[in-house]
Amino acid sequence: xxxxxxxxxxxxxxxxxxxxAAWCVSLVTLALGSCxxxxxxxxxxxxxxxxGQQLSCxxxxxxxSLTDLRFYVHDVRLVTRDGAENxxxxxxxxxxxxxxxxxxxxxxxxxxxxxxxxxxxTVIRGSAPAEEYxxxxxxxxxxxxxxxxxxxxxxxPLNYSVxxxxxxxxxxxxxxxxxxxxxxxxxxxxxxxxxxxxxxxxGCRSGNRPRIELEPYLPGTNRVEVDLLDLVDGxxxxxxxxxxxxxxxxxxxxxxxxxALGINLxxxxxxxxxxxxxxxxx
Amino acid sequence: xxxxxxxxxxxLAMVAAIAVVLTIFPRLxxxxxxxxxxxxxxxxxxxxxxxxxxxxxxxxxxxxxxxRLSVNGVTSCGTCHAQELAFTDGLAQAVGAxxxxxxxxxxxxxxxxxxxxxTWANHxxxxxEVQALTPMFGEQPIEMGMAGREASILEILRNDEHYRHAFxxxxxxxxxxxxxxxxxxxxxxxVRTIVSFDSPYDRYLRGDNEALTTGQVRGMNLFFSERxxxxxxxxxxxxxxxxxxxxxxxxxxxxHNNGLYNIDGSxxxxxxxxxxxxxxxxRRDMGRFKAPTLRNIAVTAPYMHDGSIATLPEVIDHYERGxxxxxxxxxxxxxxxxxxxxxxxxxxxxxxxxxxxxLAFLDALTDESVLQDPSLSVPSSx
Numbered sequence: 001x002x003x004x005x006x007x008x009x010x011x012x013x014x015x016x017x018x019x020x021a022a023w024c025v026s027l028v029t030l031a032l033g034s035c036x037x038x039x040x041x042x043x044x045x046x047x048x049x050x051x052g053q054q055l056s057c058x059x060x061x062x063x064x065s066l067t068d069l070r071f072y073v074h075d076v077r078l079v080t081r082d083g084a085e086n087x088x089x090x091x092x093x094x095x096x097x098x099x100x101x102x103x104x105x106x107x108x109x110x111x112x113x114x115x116x117x118x119x120x121x122t123v124i125r126g127s128a129p130a131e132e133y134x135x136x137x138x139x140x141x142x143x144x145x146x147x148x149x150x151x152x153x154x155x156x157p158l159n160y161s162v163x164x165x166x167x168x169x170x171x172x173x174x175x176x177x178x179x180x181x182x183x184x185x186x187x188x189x190x191x192x193x194x195x196x197x198x199x200x201x202x203g204c205r206s207g208n209r210p211r212i213e214l215e216p217y218l219p220g221t222n223r224v225e226v227d228l229l230d231l232v233d234g235x236x237x238x239x240x241x242x243x244x245x246x247x248x249x250x251x252x253x254x255x256x257x258x259x260a261l262g263i264n265l266x267x268x269x270x271x272x273x274x275x276x277x278x279x280x281x282x
Numbered sequence: 283x284x285x286x287x288x289x290x291x292x293x294l295a296m297v298a299a300i301a302v303v304l305t306i307f308p309r310l311x312x313x314x315x316x317x318x319x320x321x322x323x324x325x326x327x328x329x330x331x332x333x334x335x336x337x338x339x340x341x342x343x344x345x346x347x348x349x350r351l352s353v354n355g356v357t358s359c360g361t362c363h364a365q366e367l368a369f370t371d372g373l374a375q376a377v378g379a380x381x382x383x384x385x386x387x388x389x390x391x392x393x394x395x396x397x398x399x400x401t402w403a404n405h406x407x408x409x410x411e412v413q414a415l416t417p418m419f420g421e422q423p424i425e426m427g428m429a430g431r432e433a434s435i436l437e438i439l440r441n442d443e444h445y446r447h448a449f450x451x452x453x454x455x456x457x458x459x460x461x462x463x464x465x466x467x468x469x470x471x472x473v474r475t476i477v478s479f480d481s482p483y484d485r486y487l488r489g490d491n492e493a494l495t496t497g498q499v500r501g502m503n504l505f506f507s508e509r510x511x512x513x514x515x516x517x518x519x520x521x522x523x524x525x526x527x528x529x530x531x532x533x534x535x536x537x538h539n540n541g542l543y544n545i546d547g548s549x550x551x552x553x554x555x556x557x558x559x560x561x562x563x564x565r566r567d568m569g570r571f572k573a574p575t576l577r578n579i580a581v582t583a584p585y586m587h588d589g590s591i592a593t594l595p596e597v598i599d600h601y602e603r604g605x606x607x608x609x610x611x612x613x614x615x616x617x618x619x620x621x622x623x624x625x626x627x628x629x630x631x632x633x634x635x636x637x638x639x640x641l642a643f644l645d646a647l648t649d650e651s652v653l654q655d656p657s658l659s660v661p662s663s664x
Contacts (some may be wrong), residue, residue, distance in 0.1 A: 115429070115430055115431075116430070117430065150463075152415075152461070152462050152463040152466070153463060160430070160432075161415075161418075161419040161428070161429050161430060161431075161432055161462075162419075162421075162429045162430040164415075164419070166412060166413075166415035166416045166419060166420070167401070167404060167406070167407060167413075167416045167420065168406065168561065169406050169412070188421075188422075192561070192563070193561070193562055193563055194406060194561075195405075196406070197399075197405075197406055197407075197408040198406050198407055198408050198409055198412040199329070199408055199409055199412075201406070206563075244422065246422055248560055248561070248563065249562070249563025250556075250559065250560075250563045266563075
């Protein structure tokens with residue numbers, strides 16, 4: 001919305017009070033600001049790897065196969081050379097992105113990915129003020145209060161049952177799974193320790209939204225590499241029992257993946273240092 | 283102050299007063315739906331965006347018993363919630379469509395409309411519309427296994443000879459009546475009609491002195507005694523402290539540790555079944571589960587969230603001891619010493635006659651009408 005050159009007319013009727021006049025002026029400033037600054041389109045490609053090797057539903061990495069990888073991204077910002085941040089305005093496409101949030105989807109329902117969907121999406125698309133950028137920041141997850149909207153009436157990409165935890169009244173921010181011949185592991189990341197009721201969620205004490213900061217990251221040159229080896233590092237895939245982490249504050253199977261995502265499992269705070277998301281070079 | 287202003291003020295005050303009264307006592311302004319409830323019974327809480335209607339209830343009943351709503355066409359809601367067992371399944375732990383055994387047993391749906399919180403241990407779940415999504419789409423464990431398969435459900439709704447007429451007729455005015463939203467609205471409306479207030483105990487309360495035997499009356503008095511403390515958690519018109527209705531002003535919600543486990547003496551419950559702790563991570567919530575309604579309890583064996591007590595006499599043993607002793611194995615420990623145990627689970631001593639009386643009273647909570655009501659049964663195929 002703010003990215004387009006809006007024609008804002010200040011209705012004289014509206015400007016009778018100082019407050020609405022000020023509001024009108026600020027609207028004009030905003031509109032002019034976004035009109036005058038040239039913008040560039042931004043494409044942020046993501047790539048899935050396992051210990052640096054390519055991984056997909058149809059192409060295992062060694063004996064590791066992919067069973068699922070889907071996650072929401074929001075609050076995307078590019079960092080200028082002098083450290084300033086410019087928000088990336090996402091291009092709403094009524095499928096993968098709204099202006100606020102994007103869903104990245106690496107599974108295509110084939111090979112080792114059962115129960116999935118054929119469509120995939122591995123690129124975030126949007127625009128930002130035309131500048132030279134050296135860094136990328138974003139958050140994994142669905143922001144409050146979108147996280148507690150009714151998924152049955154939400155617009156895509158917030159309307160998929162597989163990406164929602166109905167019993168905990170919020171979305172699965174990230175779902176990822178891998179398997180070998182005998183065993184598997186999956187993680188469903190989402191907010192936990194929520195309070196209130198389904199009809200009126202007052203918040204979640206553990207937000208569990210990793211903030212990712214990648215630098216140097218050069219738009220148009222670099223990719224974002226998602227390395228699932230880091231996510232499952234320390235998980236025993238040879239013990240013959242599938243392990244899983246569904247973001248419970250006391251789940252032992254969540255310890256390693258939460259460390260890898262840079263989240264404090266006890267508090268749900270993003271503490272940085274995620275090595276699941278890395279800068280990838282072509 | 284002139285007279286017209288006073289009149290306006292008085293009118294506004296009256297309108298406000300009426301609004302307040304309607305908010306607090308919605309029964310004064312009921313929708314046209316006719317509940318099948320005894321006189322004086324408050325109405326259940328119905329979400330404002332899903333008012334009851336006969337059409338929704340009839341449609342919800344069809345959906346409730348439709349196995350096509352499961353991933354392999356074998357499981358319906360009614361599979362785990364069978365009418366003759368007061369809408370439970372007789373299993374210690376429920377089994378999903380794909381054979382996955384759940385950590386917990388299927389709860390009765392009787393009077394679910396009066397349950398302030400749904401399922402065994404979830405402080406968030408307060409509406410049947412939201413709850414219905416978990417058995418349909420939940421993945422851990424898989425119940426009906428429909429996660430990611432919304433499209434195939436909608437295809438059934440649009441193409442089935444019955445549903446393709448029933449959805450537009452029931453949700454007239456919706457631009458697209460075939461939706462998951464309307465599916466759960468119909469399901470919830472049907473489940474709200476599974477009400478039970480016609481047990482011998484209810485008839486006794488309504489003045490039929492013959493409805494209970496003298497032994498059952500003695501058992502009732504024991505049940506409601508401070509000596510046994512049963513009613514603290516299983517009290518009120520629905521025999522659970524997590525009850526609500528449309529005249530409720532303060533919502534009561536209770537979760538309790540009743541001393542079933544005390545692994546290693548540290549208060550722990552089995553890791554796949556820690557109760558409210560699973561959601562909150564607060565140590566004080568270890569082993570806290572909802573006290574289920576005791577209505578129809580004689581037909582809903584086995585007992586407890588994990589079905590780990592087979593019979594009602596053994597349940598009485600458990601509470602008489604004030605917690606369960608598990609001598610050996612991975613869950614060994616003395617539940618009566620669980621540090622998180624409810625203060626109302628303290629143990630007591632019963633004479634053989636008292637025990638028989640108490641069990642006889644629990645039998646008096648069985649309402650045959652809800653077990654046989656044809657409007658709640660599997661619909662005959664059209």
